[in-house]
Amino acid sequence: MAGVELRSIRKTYGDLAAVDDVSLDIRDGELVALLGPSGCGKTTTLRAIAGFVQPTSGTVHFGERDVTALPVHKRNVGMVFQGYALFPHLNVSDNVRFGLRVRGWGKSRVAERVQRMLQWVQLEKLAHRRPRELSGGQQQRVALARAMAIEPDVLLLDEPFSALDAKLRQQMRTEIRQLQREAGITSVFVTHDQEEAMAIADRIGVMSHGKLEQLGSAQDLYQRPVSRFVAGFIGKCNFIEGRVAQAREFESRDGTRLAFTGSHAAGNAALCVRPEHLVLGPASEARGNRIPVTLKSATYLGPATEYELVTAAGDQLLVSASSAGGGVPREGTPLAVSWRPEDGFVVA
Amino acid sequence: MTFGRAVYLFFVALIMVFLVAPLGVIMWASFFADKILAFPPSGYTVAYYARAWQLADFSQGFMTSIQVAVCATVGSLLVGIPAALAIERLSVPARAAVREVLLAPMYVPAIVAGAAVYLYYIQFEIKTEFQLTATFLGLLIAHTLVGIPWTMRLVSASLVSNGGVAEEAAQSLGANALQTFFLVTLPVIRSGIIAAALFSFIASFTELELSLFLVGPGKTTLPIAIINYLEWNLDSTIAAVATVQIVIIGAALLVSDRFVNLGRDF
Numbered sequence: 364m365a366g367v368e369l370r371s372i373r374k375t376y377g378d379l380a381a382v383d384d385v386s387l388d389i390r391d392g393e394l395v396a397l398l399g400p401s402g403c404g405k406t407t408t409l410r411a412i413a414g415f416v417q418p419t420s421g422t423v424h425f426g427e428r429d430v431t432a433l434p435v436h437k438r439n440v441g442m443v444f445q446g447y448a449l450f451p452h453l454n455v456s457d458n459v460r461f462g463l464r465v466r467g468w469g470k471s472r473v474a475e476r477v478q479r480m481l482q483w484v485q486l487e488k489l490a491h492r493r494p495r496e497l498s499g500g501q502q503q504r505v506a507l508a509r510a511m512a513i514e515p516d517v518l519l520l521d522e523p524f525s526a527l528d529a530k531l532r533q534q535m536r537t538e539i540r541q542l543q544r545e546a547g548i549t550s551v552f553v554t555h556d557q558e559e560a561m562a563i564a565d566r567i568g569v570m571s572h573g574k575l576e577q578l579g580s581a582q583d584l585y586q587r588p589v590s591r592f593v594a595g596f597i598g599k600c601n602f603i604e605g606r607v608a609q610a611r612e613f614e615s616r617d618g619t620r621l622a623f624t625g626s627h628a629a630g631n632a633a634l635c636v637r638p639e640h641l642v643l644g645p646a647s648e649a650r651g652n653r654i655p656v657t658l659k660s661a662t663y664l665g666p667a668t669e670y671e672l673v674t675a676a677g678d679q680l681l682v683s684a685s686s687a688g689g690g691v692p693r694e695g696t697p698l699a700v701s702w703r704p705e706d707g708f709v710v711a
Numbered sequence: 712m713t714f715g716r717a718v719y720l721f722f723v724a725l726i727m728v729f730l731v732a733p734l735g736v737i738m739w740a741s742f743f744a745d746k747i748l749a750f751p752p753s754g755y756t757v758a759y760y761a762r763a764w765q766l767a768d769f770s771q772g773f774m775t776s777i778q779v780a781v782c783a784t785v786g787s788l789l790v791g792i793p794a795a796l797a798i799e800r801l802s803v804p805a806r807a808a809v810r811e812v813l814l815a816p817m818y819v820p821a822i823v824a825g826a827a828v829y830l831y832y833i834q835f836e837i838k839t840e841f842q843l844t845a846t847f848l849g850l851l852i853a854h855t856l857v858g859i860p861w862t863m864r865l866v867s868a869s870l871v872s873n874g875g876v877a878e879e880a881a882q883s884l885g886a887n888a889l890q891t892f893f894l895v896t897l898p899v900i901r902s903g904i905i906a907a908a909l910f911s912f913i914a915s916f917t918e919l920e921l922s923l924f925l926v927g928p929g930k931t932t933l934p935i936a937i938i939n940y941l942e943w944n945l946d947s948t949i950a951a952v953a954t955v956q957i958v959i960i961g962a963a964l965l966v967s968d969r970f971v972n973l974g975r976d977f
Contacts, residue, residue, distance in 0.1 A: 413883060435882040448880040452898040462884030514885055
């Protein structure tokens with residue numbers, strides 16, 4: 364086993380940089396999710412690790428070994444493909460056996476390994492079924508067993524849950540996470556679903572336009588996003604436009620001074636506050652930072668009510684508040700939102 | 712019954728009346744006992760099947776057609792499969808152009824193609840003194856050309872619907888290019904190849920216009936033997952020969968339908 368290290372990977376197609384200077388250090392045994400909208404370069408990055416994509420520049424290391432020039436079939440990576448890519452003409456155990464067969468393992472060793480893998484994913488009873496006779500979840504388990512049978516250095520998963528329905532998806536991601544932990548294998552998976560990434564990854568790399576915007580734990584990304592893109596992509600976020608006036612003081616476009624913690628260079632920026640950190644109420648009750656707002660609409664969602672608000676400077680704000688206690692104010696009512704300085708952060 | 716269903720049944724009925732019924736009539740007529748085709752028949756016999764086989768034109772034409780069709784099928788697979796693979800899987804320069812050229816025999820009217828091939832063979836013979844006209848080889852090359860578009864179409868369709876992803880999976884599992892081809896690609900497109908073989912066979916076996924230019928005396932194909940015979944005769948022999956042809960083609964179609972969903976691939 365080994366970690367995976369990408370050093371300044373670039374992949375260009377003509378003028379277009381699909382992956383633009385991505386460096387990524389994945390620790391041994393870690394599960395890292397590459398998260399981003401479609402076309403952000405996450406799949407290309409994964410395929411560069413697998414060897415399907417030859418980077419225009421930069422290197423890929425598995426542990427100490429530089430594998431940049433190695434073709435796919437010599438890299439010893441296990442890959443679970445989107446849609447699984449099982450061999451339709453082979454049954455379950457032959458699918459799992461495939462990688463061992465082409466490696467020329469001895470018969471008894473192969474049989475033993477296949478048996479162990481099928482046990483691991485609990486598919487011994489279905490060993491003689493063809494892929495088309497399996498459910499989506501079973502197919503995915505076959506794909507995982509097949510990828511892991513070869514004792515890979517790295518496990519790569521490309522949108523592994525996208526073909527499953529919502530309920531099965533939750534179940535399978537817990538299952539895969541468990542199996543990955545047991546095996547202790549360095550893993551990278553690609554997804555466009557932030558909830559999925561937050562649920563199972565040790566760390567998440569958020570990508571946008573070919574660049575790695577931020578790599579960190581789910582908490583890091585949610586609480587301390589480094590860019591506007593990450594702030595907006597991970598969870599919901601309110602942006603108050605303005606500039607950093609001085610250390611720990613932000614000035615909105617209409618001149619309201621707002622305190623924030625953390626540091627940020629002076630200049631134009633946005634102050635971000637999560638919807639659950641904003642308190643909506645009559646102007647008099649405010650504590651900490653406070654700005655007057657006008658209510659545009661309120662959506663009652665059962666336990667919580669979502670309020671859409673607009674500031675004097677025209678910034679749209681979203682507040683999520685418990686529905687308990689009190690009626691919903693009328694639209695057009697002048698109100699104020701307030702929040703604790705430590706709940707706000709500034710991004711460029 | 713909805714209006715749509717009524718329209719559908721109407722067209723099915725049209726197809727039965729104009730396409731299937733004539734085949735039935737021919738098969739029926741092959742058993743008529745009369746010396747000259749007459750309706751209603753005075754009795755029934757299987758004698759015309761024996762007579763057809765005794766006529767050298769038919770028996771020899773049948774054998775030639777089978778030989779050419781089998782060889783042309785092999786030839787079109789040998790050219791068509793690699794071509795389809797290259798076009799679907801590799802980034803070949805001028806992909807579209809190569810594809811169109813290889814599919815061209817399907818679009819060019821056979822009589823035009825026949826004339827063109829004939830003239831080409833003549834020129835070839837003048838330049839090289841190697842005779843292709845009126846030879847088995849010349850006929851075989853032309854029939855191979857007829858089979859190639861069928862092979863390309865069917866193998867391509869099967870390569871596309873079984874996207875390259877199974878092949879990528881094989882590579883990730885450690886298979887080199889040869890292992891990937893023989894252990895994954897070939898088995899995955901197997902049904903497409905079988906269908907391609909059967910269609911190439913049928914296309915060659917029923918080919919008439921192209922062959923008219925290329926056969927020599929005493930070495931004709933079955934469709935040409937039928938045309939020649941029809942010029943001077945009209946009896947149940949011809950129906951018997953046609954029936955044999957229909958049965959062979961029908962069998963090939965039934966077999967290929969087992970391997971590919973013909974409704975889907977076309």
